[in-house]
């Protein structure tokens with residue numbers, strides 16, 4: 001398959017591919033997504049194939065505005081509308097109850113061609129999107145081209161991050177092409193992603209509401225509207241064998257470059273010193289560090305993450321830094337890690353997972 005690179009003025013082409021069951025790389029403010037018609041089970045299945053994604057890891061459904069929620073979700077709590085008013089369009093995914101099909105629709109599916117019911121399932125969103133759960137992740141992205149594509153396609157767009165499963169998420173069209181060339185129909189180049197890490201996921205189907213994944217909306221901002229929100233354990237530690245996180249995706253090794261990563265926590269000067277003390281060979285070790293310390297490691301491959309306290313910049317540059325380490329072919333990566341306030345929580349989470357929770361305290 002020849003993967004076309006589309007310009008921002010080819011929104012209609014991207015929408016037409018999605019409508020007809022194809023796969024398109026879509027720009028969002030968080031990371032590039034791999035989009036398909038979320039109501040077409042066969043199209044959605046091909047997302048899993050292109051990424052090599054485990055089938056039990058559900059996808060997020062992208063919509064152009066909050067009014068679409070009522071078509072696909074039921075028992076929508078008042079808090080969902082408040083969150084949508086404050087944070088949409090933006091990097092927030094809400095887990096909501098998925099709407100059941102009406103008895104008439106179910107009957108029609110049963111009497112339809114063989115397998116209709118197994119393909120579509122008993123809910124409005126096909127089971128392949130939700131991994132058979134009775135909940136669905138909903139998001140309205142801030143990137144206007146992304147919303148334009150969805151609106152032009154006229155269907156909710158199921159989209160995970162556009163990387164090969166396990167690899168760092170793509171924050172540029174080129175990074176997505178590096179992973180997906182020849183496997184998908186097209187990528188629309190909407191420029192570099194402004195947030196750089198995935199959306200914050202909040203589960204509103206449980207009491208109290210739960211933060212399943214930190215991301216583009218910091219926890220501190222959510223506390224305003226959800227004062228009793230709890231942190232899912234999978235955000236901060238590795239899941240034990242057999243333990244089931246509420247976001248199935250959180251159990252997998254993720255965001256990882258090919259080389260093993262050691263994450264170094266602690267005050268910035270201390271972590272920078274720790275790395276300096278432990279570096280052994282510039283021919284195969286690389287360093288991801290805060291800008292202030294970039295000159296401490298002459299001869300080594302260094303990727304600057306951003307200023308030591310600028311966690312927004314760190315989030316924006318993190319996946320690009322991990323990919324750059326892969327391109328250079330280093331065999332071990334040392335990474336400085338911020339504290340977990342503000343956007344720091346998302347940066348710590350992605351670095352921890354990229355390292356398989358190989359974390360040392362300086």
Ligand code: AMP
Nearest residue numbers: 058059135136137160161246247248249
């Ligand atoms: P990605 O699109 O690659 O960022 O992955 C989507 C993330 O959302 C994964 O971690 C999924 O496990 C999570 N997710 C999607 N739908 C649900 C759901 N209904 N309940 C819990 N987590 C979900």
Ligand code: MG
Nearest residue numbers: 160161162169
């Ligand atoms: Mg992903």
